[in-house]
Amino acid sequence: MTGVSSALSTKAHFVFPNRDNVEWSEEQEASARNKVQENSRQFVPQDKQDEYELNANEYWNDFYKIHENGFFKDRHWLFTEFPELAPNQNLSQPEASAYKNGSIRKPRNTRLGSCENGLCSLETKTQEHHQFDLMKDSHTIISRLDPDGEAILKRSDGDFPGSSATCRILEVGCGAGNTVFPILQTNNDPGLFVYCCDFSNTAVDLVQTNAEYDSSRCFAFVHDLCKDQSPYPMPEESLDIIILIFVLSAILPEKMQCVINRLSRLLKPGGMILLRDYGRYDLAQLRFKKGRCLSDNFYVRGDGTRVYFFTQDELGALFTTAGLEKVQNLVDRRLQVNRGKQVTMHRVWIQCKYRKPFPAGHKENGHVH
Numbered sequence: 001m002t003g004v005s006s007a008l009s010t011k012a013h014f015v016f017p018n019r020d021n022v023e024w025s026e027e028q029e030a031s032a033r034n035k036v037q038e039n040s041r042q043f044v045p046q047d048k049q050d051e052y053e054l055n056a057n058e059y060w061n062d063f064y065k066i067h068e069n070g071f072f073k074d075r076h077w078l079f080t081e082f083p084e085l086a087p088n089q090n091l092s093q094p095e096a097s098a099y100k101n102g103s104i105r106k107p108r109n110t111r112l113g114s115c116e117n118g119l120c121s122l123e124t125k126t127q128e129h130h131q132f133d134l135m136k137d138s139h140t141i142i143s144r145l146d147p148d149g150e151a152i153l154k155r156s157d158g159d160f161p162g163s164s165a166t167c168r169i170l171e172v173g174c175g176a177g178n179t180v181f182p183i184l185q186t187n188n189d190p191g192l193f194v195y196c197c198d199f200s201n202t203a204v205d206l207v208q209t210n211a212e213y214d215s216s217r218c219f220a221f222v223h224d225l226c227k228d229q230s231p232y233p234m235p236e237e238s239l240d241i242i243i244l245i246f247v248l249s250a251i252l253p254e255k256m257q258c259v260i261n262r263l264s265r266l267l268k269p270g271g272m273i274l275l276r277d278y279g280r281y282d283l284a285q286l287r288f289k290k291g292r293c294l295s296d297n298f299y300v301r302g303d304g305t306r307v308y309f310f311t312q313d314e315l316g317a318l319f320t321t322a323g324l325e326k327v328q329n330l331v332d333r334r335l336q337v338n339r340g341k342q343v344t345m346h347r348v349w350i351q352c353k354y355r356k357p358f359p360a361g362h363k364e365n366g367h368v369h
């Protein structure tokens with residue numbers, strides 16, 4: 001697991017300099033390019049590559065059987081980088097916990113969907129009415145497993161898990177829930193409903209059996225992003241936010257465009273995809289040894305899981321081809337210092353926010369799009 005661990009674990013003894021991008025010198029860039037040329041000299045044989053693709057979910061199942069939810073825990077950056085995930089964090093900490101444990105009730109007739117950035121639709125409902133709708137949602141859904149272990153979701157239009165919510169967030173490739181649970185804890189919008197999926201049924205089990213899993217606010221399901229026919233439990237144009245955190249990089253590059261096209265259809269006009277993923281020449285890419293490369297900038301780790309290293313332009317092209325507009329596309333180059341071992345590590349991550357445009361002629365707050 002060295003690939004994954006070196007890529008994502010950020011233990012306490014790493015000291016993070018401030019967030020400002022670390023400039024790379026030309027020499028450093030050239031040295032990184034040389035390392036990549038060197039480790040990409042020899043590709044993994046095609047029959048072995050086919051096997052990694054065919055059994056991709058099994059490799060991730062094995063990963064979660066070993067690590068359970070011990071990996072990918074550090075989410076200190078989640079709400080600073082993506083304030084859209086909890087735009088209504090306006091309660092003080094003691095108030096927020098009191099609200100969470102039920103000792104404070106929100107006033108009746110609350111104006112729901114308080115997302116300030118306009119992502120969430122506004123609707124007025126009583127708290128009780130809303131709770132009733134959410135309870136109804138969690139009971140009307142019928143799900144069982146098909147032979148591949150994917151949930152078969154029965155729904156009719158207007159009746160799907162979270163159908164009465166005013167703000168819907170989907171995390172794809174959710175793993176053990178290390179993004180979903182912080183969102184549920186931090187975002188106190190009573191109109192919020194969070195979906196999350198992964199093609200590893202071991203990961204989805206970890207989410208569903210977590211003590212914090214609350215089926216009136218959350219729906220976790222098994223789903224392979226690369227299977228075109230695999231259903232989503234919500235209709236098109238129903239989501240406010242879709243989150244992809246270190247997941248697109250795990251997918252065969254040829255399949256990425258279809259995945260993004262399909263996800264973009266699930267977004268409401270004005271809804272956004274938020275992505276954070278590995279950037280070209282990240283330390284994890286430079287550390288691969290010869291013989292692990294599958295195709296340009298795509299590698300297989302020792303445990304059979306795969307990883308791609310993106311440029312900003314590649315991600316921009318994927319999103320704009322799917323009809324989305326850029327809100328943010330930045331490269332985050334960081335220097336991590338392990339003082340104990342006196343090692344410096346250059347990390348490269350890319351962060352994107354792409355929005356689905358409103359149809360031409362659509363009026364919002366008096367402005368015509």
Ligand SMILES: C[S@@+](CC[C@H](N)C(=O)[O-])C[C@H]1O[C@@H](n2cnc3c(N)ncnc32)[C@H](O)[C@@H]1O
Pocket residue numbers: 056060072172173174175176177178179197198199200203223224225226244245246247250251
């Ligand atoms: C590096 S992990 C990141 C997990 C999680 N997003 C996080 O940051 O904690 C990549 C995740 O993507 C999932 N994944 C990879 N390919 C997938 C696919 N085709 N469909 C659904 N999930 C996939 C894996 O099972 C794994 O949980």
